Amino acid sequence: MAEPVLEVRGLKKHFPVRHGLLGRGRTWVKAVDGVDFAIHPGETLGLIGESGCGKTTTSKLILLQETPTAGSIAFEGRDIAGLEGTELMAYRRAVQVVFQDPFSSLSPRMRVEDIIAEPLEIHTDLSRAAIGNRVGEVLELVGLQPDVAPLFPHEFSGGQRQRIAIARALATNTRLIVLDEPVSALDVSVRAQIINQLEHLQRSLGVSYLFIGHDLATVAHISHRIAVMYLGKIVESADSDTLCARPMHPYTKALFAAALPSHPDDQQQERTIAGEVPSALRLPSGCRFHPRCPSAMPVCSEVEPTLQPRDVGGVVACHLYG
Amino acid sequence: MNMGGPDMAPQRSARPGPVLEVSDLQTHFFSFGGTRVVKAVDRVSFTLHEGETLGLVGESGSGKTTTCLSIVGLLPRAARIVGGSVVFEGEDLTRKSQRELRRIRGRRIAMILQDPMASLNPLFTIFRQVAEPAFFHQQLRGRSLRERVQHLLRAVRIPSPEWRMREYPHQMSGGMRQRIVGAIALAGGPSLVIADEPTTNLDVTIQAQYLDLLKDIQRETGVALIFVTHNLGIVAKMCDKVAVMYAGKLIERGPVRELFDDPKHPYTRALLGAVPKLGSKEPLYSIPGQPPNLANLPAGCSFHPRCPEAVPRCVSEEPGDFHLGDGTVARCWLVEGKNEAGAHRGRTRS
Numbered sequence: 001m002a003e004p005v006l007e008v009r010g011l012k013k014h015f016p017v018r019h020g021l022l023g024r025g026r027t028w029v030k031a032v033d034g035v036d037f038a039i040h041p042g043e044t045l046g047l048i049g050e051s052g053c054g055k056t057t058t059s060k061l062i063l064l065q066e067t068p069t070a071g072s073i074a075f076e077g078r079d080i081a082g083l084e085g086t087e088l089m090a091y092r093r094a095v096q097v098v099f100q101d102p103f104s105s106l107s108p109r110m111r112v113e114d115i116i117a118e119p120l121e122i123h124t125d126l127s128r129a130a131i132g133n134r135v136g137e138v139l140e141l142v143g144l145q146p147d148v149a150p151l152f153p154h155e156f157s158g159g160q161r162q163r164i165a166i167a168r169a170l171a172t173n174t175r176l177i178v179l180d181e182p183v184s185a186l187d188v189s190v191r192a193q194i195i196n197q198l199e200h201l202q203r204s205l206g207v208s209y210l211f212i213g214h215d216l217a218t219v220a221h222i223s224h225r226i227a228v229m230y231l232g233k234i235v236e237s238a239d240s241d242t243l244c245a246r247p248m249h250p251y252t253k254a255l256f257a258a259a260l261p262s263h264p265d266d267q268q269q270e271r272t273i274a275g276e277v278p279s280a281l282r283l284p285s286g287c288r289f290h291p292r293c294p295s296a297m298p299v300c301s302e303v304e305p306t307l308q309p310r311d312v313g314g315v316v317a318c319h320l321y322g
Numbered sequence: 323m324n325m326g327g328p329d330m331a332p333q334r335s336a337r338p339g340p341v342l343e344v345s346d347l348q349t350h351f352f353s354f355g356g357t358r359v360v361k362a363v364d365r366v367s368f369t370l371h372e373g374e375t376l377g378l379v380g381e382s383g384s385g386k387t388t389t390c391l392s393i394v395g396l397l398p399r400a401a402r403i404v405g406g407s408v409v410f411e412g413e414d415l416t417r418k419s420q421r422e423l424r425r426i427r428g429r430r431i432a433m434i435l436q437d438p439m440a441s442l443n444p445l446f447t448i449f450r451q452v453a454e455p456a457f458f459h460q461q462l463r464g465r466s467l468r469e470r471v472q473h474l475l476r477a478v479r480i481p482s483p484e485w486r487m488r489e490y491p492h493q494m495s496g497g498m499r500q501r502i503v504g505a506i507a508l509a510g511g512p513s514l515v516i517a518d519e520p521t522t523n524l525d526v527t528i529q530a531q532y533l534d535l536l537k538d539i540q541r542e543t544g545v546a547l548i549f550v551t552h553n554l555g556i557v558a559k560m561c562d563k564v565a566v567m568y569a570g571k572l573i574e575r576g577p578v579r580e581l582f583d584d585p586k587h588p589y590t591r592a593l594l595g596a597v598p599k600l601g602s603k604e605p606l607y608s609i610p611g612q613p614p615n616l617a618n619l620p621a622g623c624s625f626h627p628r629c630p631e632a633v634p635r636c637v638s639e640e641p642g643d644f645h646l647g648d649g650t651v652a653r654c655w656l657v658e659g660k661n662e663a664g665a666h667r668g669r670t671r672s
Contacts, residue, residue, distance in 0.1 A: 050525040050526065050527060050528075051525055157612050158382075159612060160612075187381040187382055187552060187613075188381065188552055188553075188554070188593055188596050188597060189381060189592060189593065189596050189608065189609040189612075190381075190612065191596065192595075192596035192597075192598075192606035192607060192608040192609075193608040193609075195598070195606055196605055196606055196608050199605070214525060214526055215526070216526070216600065217555075217597070217598040217599060217600045218598050220598070220600055220601065221598035221599075221602070221603060221606070240603075241601070241603075244600055244601040245601070254527055255526060255527065256600070257530070258526045258527045258529065258530035259526065259555075259600060260553065260555025260556055260558065260559055261555060261558045261559055262554075262555065262558060262597060262599045262600070263558055263582050264558045264559075264561075264578050264579055264582055265579070266558065272527060272530035272531055272534060273527055274531070276495050276497055276525075276527075276528060277525070
């Protein structure tokens with residue numbers, strides 16, 4: 001297989017939390033605690049998990065908005081931690097992001113053409129005319145008319161704004177786009193348009209996606225591979241199809257049980273799991289999922305399981321399959 | 323345990339008929355001194371019986387929330403009900419004064435809104451907020467009030483309610499806050515609960531727990547539920563009946579199985595095709611364009627500019643309700659004459 005676009009190894013991010021009088025006490029929130037994955041060219045990796053499990057922190061680390069506590073992120077074979085100057089610019093050009101809420105991610109005071117031109121002005125030395133052409137080009141790529149360029153974001157609906165955000169992310173010949181819940185804020189019919197558009201763009205441009213979401217059906221639809229995160233760790237990861245056909249980790253199974261049926265006759269065998277994601281400040285001992293796990297054994301509260309190969313492909317971290 | 327007031331079960335009326343019957347409801351927004359009219363709810367009809375759940379489905383701006391606010395009489399000042407009736411347990415709510423409605427809201431009809439943090443007051447304890455309906459509507463005081471609140475919190479699965487009720491909303495997780503809002507809704511022993519996208523802000527596993535809880539409560543109390551949502555998965559899981567709204571109109575309504583198995587209106591079909599299904603990688607059906615502006619609706623059927631099956635008649639003439647044999651009602655020229663039930667044709671009143 002070709003070299004991965006992005007390879008993450010042993011990635012950790014711990015945030016200090018001060019407490020007690022005068023902030024003398026200090027504990028750590030282990031937001032991301034030893035995560036490994038790779039994204040190949042033209043591939044979509046789905047990162048799924050509930051709020052507070054470290055999905056967004058992972059994306060911030062990739063976007064260099066946070067520095068990792070430990071571990072490495074390699075982009076096309078080079079560690080991004082040491083990048084400086086033009087190399088850093090090249091990285092920022094190649095890796096872009098689309099956020100959940102297109103109403104707050106686009107400046108209301110900028111015209112669409114300026115929003116999309118901004119990364120081009122920073123990263124390229126194209127002439128104004130060339131930038132104008134490129135803006136029209138990417139607008140067409142995402143299914144908008146080039147003549148909307150002089151309008152302001154408030155003149156667009158949610159789905160159109162999300163297209164503008166995608167156009168901005170594509171403007172600089174991007175290799176990888178981090179999609180942080182890009183369709184959660186959209187209506188059903190518009191959601192389908194954006195998902196189809198993203199899949200189409202990937203086929204024609206070969207761009208890779210890191211798709212972060214919490215809706216299993218959407219993530220499974222768009223992703224080639226899926227990694228399931230729970231409290232800062234990946235608990236299971238496999239090809240999208242094999243994971244859907246045979247989820248193994250009890251947390252993955254719980255996510256499937258909680259997924260909504262697509263027809264009233266889809267009977268759900270399992271009752272959903274109890275409880276909520278515990279605070280990342282007080283992580284459970286052993287396996288982090290054991291307090292909520294329906295099949296927890298004594299060993300689960302003592303020893304933390306490591307990722308082991310699944311018999312049908314992929315990896316899972318659970319004592320049930322030790 | 324007699325707590326000096328009605329228990330969790332709604333005060334069931336001896337009347338057999340439906341709990342709620344909305345017929346030809348029309349709510350318009352007036353602006354610029356009445357020169358501009360937006361028909362936010364346009365001739366909406368549906369019925370709901372005891373223990374039933376109706377899913378009110380549609381995209382943002384389709385009039386779902388305005389329909390609900392019309393039922394409970396909480397419309398903003400610019401909006402007015404201009405036609406139709408809302409008959410709740412035999413009484414027409416559109417003819418009631420705000421004073422009379424206040425005696426119904428919170429007791430016989432309750433609402434659960436999307437954002438629990440916005441529906442709870444951060445400055446008051448959980449006890450004070452859950453106790454309010456029982457205090458005003460059932461005149462409970464002192465010990466019986468405390469016991470009632472604990473009973474309600476236990477019913478929504480809040481652990482150790484005797485401690486939790488002294489805490490404030492910020493000390494609760496999102497799922498717990500939404501369950502507390504549920505406890506407040508149940509406090510008056512309502513026979514109708516309107517839930518407006520109650521799980522949108524919750525995580526998937528918490529959402530599943532909450533939906534299971536609502537189902538359990540409904541089984542115990544026989545309360546009728548209106549579930550406003552844009553998520554068809556929630557409809558499949560929760561609802562007995564569905565009503566699909568588009569641009570202020572109910573374009574299709576009927577039993578949930580018929581709607582999923584044999585959707586009649588092209589918009590319903592498109593909505594169902596637009597939802598990703600687990601384990602399927604087929605391209606999603608996407609409806610071209612976006613919902614129309616209610617202030618400037620297209621002529622004829624409002625969906626025709628986006629409809630893949632539109633015929634010339636759709637552009638010029640607005641379809642009425644067509645009652646079909648399997649219990650569904652669709653507003654589309656395409657179903658005209660297709661095993662239509664009885665003499666109901668064209669623009670019928672139901």
